[in-house]
Amino acid sequence: MxxxxxxxxxxxxxxxxxxxxxxxxxxxxxxxxxxxxxxxxxxxxxxxxxxxxxxxxxxxxxxxxxxxxxxxxxxxxxxxxxxxxxxxxxxxxxxxxxxxxxxxxxxxxxxxxxxxxxxxxxxxxxxxxxxxxxxxxxxxxxxxxxxxxLTTGVTLGLGALTLLFGAASWLLTGAALRPVTQLRRSAEAIVAAGADDLLPVGPAQDEITGLAATLNRLIETLRASAARERQLVSDASHELRTPLAVLQAHLELLRAGDRSSIDSDILGAERATTRLSDLVESLLELSRLDAGCPTTSATDFGALVDEAGEAIDRARLRAMGEDVEIELITPENADRAVPTPMPALLYGRVLDNLLSNALRAVDGKGRITATIRQEPSHIITVITDTGPGIEPDFLPHAFDRFSREENVRGTANGSGLGLAIVAAAAESVNGTVTLENSATSGLVVRLSIPVPLERPAPLQDHP
Missing domain, CATH: 3.30.450 (Beta-Lactamase)
Structure with missing residues (x-):
């Protein structure tokens, strides 16, 4: 064999x-x-x-x-x-x-x-x-x-027919496989030349044409994935360069022994380290989501409501001393046992990112409201704020990694990964997330998580 x-x-x-x-x-x-x-x-x-x-x-x-x-x-x-x-x-x-x-x-x-x-x-x-x-x-x-x-004649005749069938099969198979050979040679030529061309798709509506079209879609997907990876590496390197340079500068000042600025240098180094830690944690979170590895197992609606309350508490702690009102609205008499595919910890991180963006948008004064609704087929979470909203031209790129709308909504200090993590988390459970400017002022973020027909089996925790 x-x-x-x-x-x-x-x-x-x-x-x-x-x-x-x-x-x-x-x-x-x-x-x-x-x-x-x-x-x-x-x-x-x-x-x-x-x-x-x-x-x-x-x-x-x-x-x-x-x-x-x-x-x-x-x-x-x-x-x-x-x-x-x-x-x-x-x-x-x-x-x-x-x-x-x-x-x-x-x-x-x-x-x-x-x-x-x-x-x-x-x-x-x-x-x-x-x-x-x-x-x-x-x-x-x-x-x-x-x-x-007669037996000899029939044997010779049928033997000749058998060989004729073999020859016909060899020729017909070669003709049938010739387009596959051409596809392989075209692929080898594209790889050797490093070109952006695609495989030729013939006019016939047959299996070879379908194969060529499928391979072209695969090539486009792989190229797009490789381009995203290159862009991610480039953006990550750019984002990491600034806090590393700041940290290095403060460390050099500390080594110089200027005692008058030691506190400010330590504080600057601490801020740079925190920024580095946030960037690395965000990149790791995106990597886990891209790999389809949830941080914890799926849970129920009650756990999401509890996690939302803790996220609101964390946001209020960050807004302490500012004139910002943060409110959580949850449904009354809701069925807390309704299953949801999104782990509670991941849901909390999504809310942390959305609330952090909203806090930067209101810039010390305003109102943030988180509303959770339970529908027959989805769990809806809506985050609204009274900030300036987002420029319409930037809305299609808001979920791109490292994309930031400079000098608007106070996002200049962000990493540009928060909304990307939100989008990846929603996609990991077949959910959706949308952004739109409010009719009055501010931004409306709508997160929709599907409710499975049956309670999903628990998943193994990943480190």
Whole structure:
């Protein structure tokens, strides 16, 4: 089997065709030989019956008269009721083996006498004096020779047909696989040249065209993924460069020994370290979401409500001392046992990012409202603020990684990863998140999480 798997598809299909053709034509040849052999034996038996017919007629008409000798080439023996041979042209080889002949049989019999095989027919003629027996025979040498020649001819003819089928299969398979070979060569050329071309798609609506279209979509997806990865690495490097440079500068000042600014240097280094930590944590969170690895198992609606309350408390703590009102609205008499695919911890991180963006938007004064609704098929979370909103031109890019709307909504100090994490978290549970400017002022963020029909099985925790 391993040796066959190393062969090309063309060779394997051709070998399979040859095998099937050989089996089919072999069966056809065997059936033809058996049919011809049966026809020849029936024809020979009818000749033997014809040889015995004249003697049968003579016995019936004149049972006591001497019998005429058989014609030339006829092998016939006539036995009277007493078993005495009245007429016989049988060769000695048959005469010495008469005991092997079943005289009660009415069908053809084969008798091997010496080196020859004879077809024998027995006719019984009843008379008033008893039963006469007529034995006629014919040498099968000529019939066997004809049958063997026929078998040889049929074998050669069917063998030629089998080879013709193999050749046709080889040519047709090659023609069918030629577009695949062209696709492979085109792919090799694209890889070698590093070009942005796609595989050629033929006009025919067949499997090869479908394969080419699917591969083109795969190529486009892989190129887009590679481009995103390159952009992510570039953006991450750019984002990490600033806090690292700040941290290095403060460390150099500390080493210089300027005691008057030691507190400010330590504070600046601490802020740079915090920014680095937030960036790394955000990148790790995005990496886990891209890999489809939730941080905890799925939970229920009650756990999401509890987590939302804790997120609101964390936001209020960050807004302490500012004129910002933060409110959480949850449904009354809700079914807390309704399952949800989003883990509570991930939901809390989503709310932390949305509330942090809203806090930067209101810039120390305003109102933030988080509303959670339970619908039959979805759990809806809406975050609104009284900030300045988002420029319409920036809305389509708001969920892009490291995208920031400078000098608007106070986002200049953000990493540009918060909304990207929110979008990735929603996508990981087949949910959606949308942004739109309020009719009055501020931004409206709507997070929709689908409710599964059945409670999902718990997932294994990932570190």
């Amino acid at each position: 391993k040796s066959l798997s190393r062969l090309s598809i063309r060779a394997r299909i051709t070998m399979g065709t040859l095998l099937l053709a050989a089996l089919f034509f072999g069966a056809v040849g065997l059936v033809v030989r058996q049919q011809v052999e049966g026809l020849m034996q029936n024809a020979a038996f009818e000749v033997l019956q014809s040889d015995a017919a004249q003697f049968e007629t003579a016995i019936e008409q004149e049972p006591n008269e001497p019998r005429d000798n058989p014609g030339e080439g006829q092998l016939v023996a006539v036995f009277d009721p007493a078993g005495t041979s009245q007429v016989s042209t049988l060769p000695a080889a048959i005469t010495s083996n008469l005991a092997l002949i079943n005289r009660a049989s009415t069908g053809p019999q084969q008798l091997v006498a010496g080196e020859a095989t004879y077809l024998v027919a027995v006719e019984t003629v009843p008379t008033g004096a008893g039963n006469w027996t007529i034995i006629s025979a014919r040498n099968q040498q000529e019939s066997d020779l004809v049958l063997n020649n």
